Amino acid sequence: MSTRRLLAYVARHRRAYLTGFVLSLVSTALQLANPWVLRTAIDGIQSGAAARLLLGLAAAYVGVSVTGGFIRFHWRMRMLGAGRRIEYEIRNDYFAHLQRLHQGFFQHTRTGDLMARAINDLNAVSRLVSAGLMHSSNTIIMFFAASALMFTIDRPLALLVMVILPMVSVVFVLLGRRIHRQFERVQEQFSTLSARAQENFSGIRVVKAFAQEAAEIDAFAAINQEFVTRALRLARTSGVLWPAMAFILGTASALVLWQGGVAVVVGRITLGQLVQFFGYLMMLSWPMIALGWTTNLIQQGMASMRRLDAIFNTKPAIADPGARGARAPAPAARGGLRGEIEFRHVTFSYNGATVLHDITLRIPGGTTVAIVGPTGSGKTTLISLIPRLLDPTTGTVLIDGIDIRLLPLAMLRGGIGVVPQEPFLFSDTLEENLALGIEAGDGQRVREAAEIARLDGDIGDFPLGYQTMVGERGVTLSGGQKQRATIARALARDPAILILDDALSSVDTNTEEAILTGLRRFAAERTSLIISHRISTVRGADLIVVLDDGRLVERGTHDALVAAGGLYADLYRKQLLREALEADEAVPS
């Protein structure tokens, strides 16, 4: 499965890979020509040839190397370039796929995990399709060509080399396995070490409160020591690798010198041929080492591709109706949404727990509805169903009388302005952030929205105004400023349905009052849903619904609910107490 996806990428660049392969053949042929030049020179010197021949050979040597180098350049550019392009394509596809996935996916997948796949796994795949493919093809070509030429020079000598050189690969594989195991043990200890540090830093209050610093240092030192022990154990094994390679290759040279010398003396080959043979021997050493190395690259790359594939194979649970075969009813597509919302027997379960129980609620277009209830009662889940961030487990949500699952997502969400609980802004300019939901360049709408959200004053105080960068590399906005920015962002969309999820919690009461007044004008012709803990925010709503433990327990106007003396009345009474406490500046006693 993962092979198929990867092959599709490779196949798209087959021209580059094929050209690269041909270039690699030519460059190998040229590389193999040089030892022959040397041989001719040595034999020429020995037989007392003309000096002109040597000059010609020297020129040939340079010519072959320069041409070979030129071809090698193009070979590398083709093959490695194709690999880099594939990396680029996979990265783009990865992001595009993530953008299609539903919110539920992001809730149960850690960001760090998705990032690790985008960084480490993509890197491994990239190395597979660039260096891995390039070297494995070149290694094979070089191996067969050089050994064939060795056999044409002298069979016994070539056989000797064929016995010794594969030991390089054998040692690489055998040691490699051991190194891999010991490396895993080192990595394991590395994780233990960082986990321990993480625990200590996260629990520093407990560490300090119980005066455990010395004990913690001792424990950390022990883990640190074990890390050193394991790392040195690895060093003892891995330290053998390169010296062993050098040793085996050197041994091959020494034995060729000996047996080759004998062959020259008995007249089986010339001295020049011996030198030529040495040349091929040197050329074979890299392919022998590369064999083990590329095997690793390919294995790691395949494993990483499988991990990427796991994401690619995740199907978006919430998609456009077209994607599911159903067609959106044509009339709804025209003129946008009017804003009448209806929940019909909606139940929502998550991980086996029922978050919403059989909610039925009709919100006429143009009204303002407030949703209140204790933390965890299901308010945010309820409003998340409207823009289809979540789909109900059973039941239906309708807008303007149409099941929202039949509406194109762009149209549905295009008519809704959401201000989420956690004010999330991107690291960009304020202008860009506020214009997030509209076509760029409509500065007028952004400014009006900022005015209603009471953000205009703050923006005026920033030296760069709307061009101020926010986030890590810019100014840090206060909680209240962030909330007002997210309100402005939603208002700028001019939505038929406005949803505020506890969006005024960090805003002081005076500003809140001002924003609410502005909103009332703004909200006159649209449907608004407001979640809030503050009675002052919700008391003016046309309808207040009270959720408790996922059930709709009360509904009515403020006055009616206060008179009813239920959960809402209780919340109201506490709110009054809280306000009294907050207003109390008196310091008796």
Next chain:
Amino acid sequence: MSLPFHEDEILGKAYDARLTRRLLGYVRPYRASVALAVALLLLTSAMSLVGPYLVRVAIDLHIAPGRLDGLGVVVMAYLGALVAAFIFRYANTYVMQRVGQRAMYDLRLEVFSHLQRLSVGFYTRQPVGRLITRITNDVDALNEMITQGVVAVFGDLFTLVLIIGIMLYLDWRLALATMVVLPLIIGATARFRVQARESYRAVRVRLARINAFLNEHIMGMGIVQLFGREAREQSRFDALNRDHLSANMAALRSFAMFHPSIGAMSAVAVATIIAYGGTQALAGAVSLGLVVAFIQYAQRFFDPIEDLAEKYNILQAAMASSERIFRLLDEPVEVADPTEPVRAERVRGEIEFRDVWFAYEPDDWVLRGVSFRIRPGESVAFVGHTGAGKSSIINLITRFYDPQRGQVIVDGTDARAWDQRELRRHIGLVLQDVFLFSGTIEDNIRLGTASITDEQVRRAAEFVNASAFIERMPGGYRAEVHERGSTLSVGQKQLIAFARAIAHNPEVLLVLDEATSSVDVETEILIQDALSRVMRNRTSIIIAHRLSTIQHVDRILVIHKGRMVEEGTHRDLLVRNGIYTKLYQLQYQDQEVRPVPRVSTPSGREKEGSERA
């Protein structure tokens, strides 16, 4: 392991005298080993250069004249040199690894120990991930520098000098002729080094940008989708990705050009040997073996030069890492111990605040002139609205922070005159969000205090009603706590926290008891009972959330907006009909009807009560 995309890619010089001096300090204890490693490296270089020389001997003395006797000896010498090179090279690698690992051990422990001395305030400012990167990856970069950088540079230089020396010794004219291309090669390598560094840096910076974008957009994917931004974000991502691709291609190009051009220049050297050396050999001025040996030396010439270029990058990364580590090591200790601290075997447990003013951020006062005195053995509850400053009082008694004005006095002595750890040994702290370490239940009660016996652990657990559920667990006290205690209920974790405090037998007990989520009725009864037991016979200060607690303490202190506003017993205060009465109605009254209340999560400063930094 942490992902490096949040680290800014600011790479400075590869050599910084100040940093290098400080770094060398970590290698100094192992200078004998380093000297040994350098010696081994020199021997390795020498032994691996013996080969071509012996080829010359074999050709000139045996093969060319056709005298086979003695060829075996030359080959044996060759093999001997190979064995020696193998041993020296291996020994060098191991010795350097050992030095690197030891130095890394020292540095890592020093960073960790320093972090243990830094105040809680420091931890609230620093993301934990960053600290972990310092102690893991950054320390690793230094190891890389020690094992592959410093000493290997000597090795490369030595190899180069040795090859030049041998060639000059064999035939100085031919040697000079061969080396005509050397300046070119060094020039090309230096140019390439600069180019490669720049292009790699561009690749890294752009990759970091991509990853920052990706990270942000994964976190804000809901917003992207709600605002229908998918197509536009895709094209922005594509632009970043394309930038990275073009930087990658540029880097690729400079690499793909470098190797062939070095190859061409080395071909010029070999060609020189063929033409000039060959002509000399024809004239009988030099031997054939010498020509062959020269060709072999010339081919080895370029490895150390290329190698040196690569070392530069390692050094540069190490400098950047050490800069970051040293900045952390230089972080001042905010809550410091006095030079001659007060010590006491037992304390009476008298706590006094004298006109204490305290702010986490300058001028944002959380406590405004708070004064009170708590007698030894007295039980006191602090009551106040969210953000009133209750948990700050606990932060000051434990000396997690120092007040800006006024004094915190323990047993008549200013808290700042105590050794922090000594002071805290007498204070038990139970926080609401119980932090459990990986390890067993027993480990979590005892923590690192080895003097607490198994028997004491069990008695402590029994005393706070925790023994019943612990003994029911598979493995009992030795049961492993998984994932910070995710298998334990909130109530069980609170009981373990009580046991932890009791096992350490403090004279003063601080309990931050604010409800975060509901606890089942049975456990709630156990907790209430445990709480009243642990408060007996010691000074107890409770940030109370349970009605049962405030009804039974000796005294209630009411904090409002950073000031002490009322005090007295529950009954006295209720009658007064002041702030306490309102607080009572808001926070406690419901518990009379519902013993297990649902309370919204505390917000703002009250999160200070979490055991997580």
